[in-house]
Amino acid sequence: MFESLKKKFSRTSDKLEEELIEEAQEENNLEEESGKKFSFFSFGRKDKKEEDDSESDVAEIPQEVESIQETxxxxxxxxxxxxxxxxxxxxxxxxxxxxxxxxxxxxxxxxxxxxxxxxxxxxxxxxxxxxxxxxxxxxxxxxxxxxxxxxNKDKDSSEETDEDEEPSGMFSFITAKTISEKHLEDILWELEMGLLEGDVAMEVASAVVDSVKDDLVGCKIKRSNDITEYTYNALRNAVAEIIDIPGKSMTEMIEAKKAQGEPLVVMFVGINGTGKTTTIGKLANYYLKKGYTPVIAAADTFRAGAIEQVNYHADNVGVKLIKHQKGSDPAAVAFDAVEHAKAQGKELVLIDTAGRMQTNTNLMDEMKKIKRVAKPDLVVFVGDALTGNDATQQASKFNEAIDIDGVILTKADADSKGGASLSIGYVIKKPILFLGMGQGYDDIREYDADWMLNQLFSESGEEGTVDEV
Structure with missing residues (x-):
């Protein structure tokens, strides 16, 4: 996930390192040293690795001593x-x-x-x-x-090296270098352009760049590894502030409503083709496995095949579907589903609505009517992560029209850019509730900002790797 953003973050670190080393060379303020050259993604688990290495060294000593004693x-x-x-x-x-x-x-x-x-x-x-x-x-x-x-203590013992060969890439500054705005000007401009190319919203890209600049300017650098680590931390802190939008989880809200003897009513909105109906099937399956009893309302009564589609998902996961004839009033279907849940003691109502463009005023007015009649506790916008900035703009329009409460992003597992995931919550100031991670009913996960941060700052899905030069 998010390979494009990862590369841009790593490139920012590399560019800053190149800038400072080049300047230090001109000042005769640079000396090469032996040691490990850490990759940008290594710092996420650097402490853990050092801990493991220490334990490994302690464990190996007795074996070597025993071997020595035997000889x-x-x-x-x-x-x-x-x-x-x-x-x-x-x-x-x-x-x-x-x-x-x-x-x-x-x-x-x-x-x-x-x-x-x-x-x-x-x-x-x-x-x-x-x-x-x-x-x-x-x-x-x-x-x-x-x-x-x-x-080369971590390399294969079978490799040979010349006596004069030294590890490359590790440098220290004779006199500590201080990062100034001059060093960052071109680099941060390139980062901002890269974020925009990755479908990150303009205000989000600007916020990230400003935060990184504030964190880095004035830092004193002694070794080249310090540059990488400081840049990593500055970017990670900036992104952490962007993606962590406070809000209750849907599960917490179900429990709160259950304590009141009421079902949690959730209304889903969005344009056609984003995976709204499939997401409803996934959520029904998700909460059914958690011990709750959902009911689905087929309130998309105009699109051809819409009722049959949601009925297919309801049958597959084994939940009740409330439906009327094609062309009937969507608000009436939603109302009946809520009344059924109350009468049967069900904890969750999932209301499917017709997909519509955010610019269609008449259809948006109809959605407002469903909201007035069904009185949902949550209005959730379902967006396609692969559409990037379009998903953010759509969410903004829906939020202006009916005041949405949260977001679910589909196809997040296939999103190499990461623009929507990074931007959408920050722009509309509403939390991401779930991420669609595949095509199966189990392929959905509750949003976790820490997990998202680890995805954005890991290499190939791992927490990080250490490259030795």
Whole structure:
């Protein structure tokens, strides 16, 4: 989900890092250092990973010590030191009676190499009859290899590196750099354009950019990783404020109405083709599995096949459908459904209405009539996440006409841009209640701002990964 927005967020971090490093190079204020280069998405679980790494290191030490102890064959202190080294380098290799045979096979395979003596000395370190010359060569090789392992401790031990090779991409500033507005001007303009291209509403894009600017200007940077982390946090904080619109969940409202002995009445509005009727079937199934008893009102009485469509979903999930003849008064159907729920002690009424364009005044007036008669507790706009800014504009028009209470976005799982999900609640100041996540009846989830934030700031659906350079 939201791959387009993820790339734009990551690119903002990369651009700022490039800007500061380039300026530092011109000032002779830059030095390369060894260490891990974190990706933009790694910071979401950086602390957890460090914790896991620490536990892993503690767990591995006894195994290595045990391996070293098994290789000790002499009481001599110098011999012990040598055996500790050989115990480390022979980890995972044959031991005991097969040790000499393993060494002979290694030497046979390397006989054609130009530097045969050096390599054979390396692998013969487990022999107790090494000469002074071989020990000296071993020390040099070990020194070279230990530098390799100190830089690449998480990489495959089979990889080799030149003595002068250093990890790239990690830099520190001799004198700490301070992020100024000058550094951010072009970068934030590019971010804003990128957000608009991703169907994010203009006011939302501006709010994100302003928040990021406020958080970053004045930050003092010592290492290149700091740039990535500060940018990540600034963007995440900005988006968190945008998507977290307070409001009660539908489940909480059902419980509150149930305590009063009344059903929760929900009226669904939106244009044709957004998945409104299918969403009603999903919600009926969702709350049926939670132990509630929904009833559906087929109040779309004009569109050909509308009653048959909602009847199909009602039969599939096993809930009661209240319907009248085609062309009858939609408000009357909604009223009868509410009365049925009250009489039968059902907790939830889901009212399907005809899809209509927000610009059709006559049809909008009809919807107002349904609202007056049925007196719904919630008026929910159902929008297609893939339509991006169009969904936000539609929700705004419906909100102006009948005052909607919340939003359900369909096809959110297929939304690579994320513009509607980021914008719609902030623009109309109403919460997103549910997200449609597929075509099955179970493919719906209650909206959770924290979950949404993790989706926007994760790589390939994960909380984050650490890239080592």
């Amino acid at each position: 000790d064959t002499s009481d001599d202190e110098t011999s012990d030191d040598k055996d500790e080294k050989s115990g480390f380098w022979s980890f995972g290799k044959k031991s005991g009676d097969n040790k000499k045979e393993s060494q002979e096979e290694e030497s046979a395979e390397e006989i054609q190499e130009e530097e045969e003596p050096k390599k054979s000395h390396f692998w013969s370190r487990n022999n107790d009859e090494d000469t002074e010359e071989s020990e000296e060569a071993d020390e040099k090789t070990e020194e070279k290899k230990s530098r390799f392992w100190s830089r």
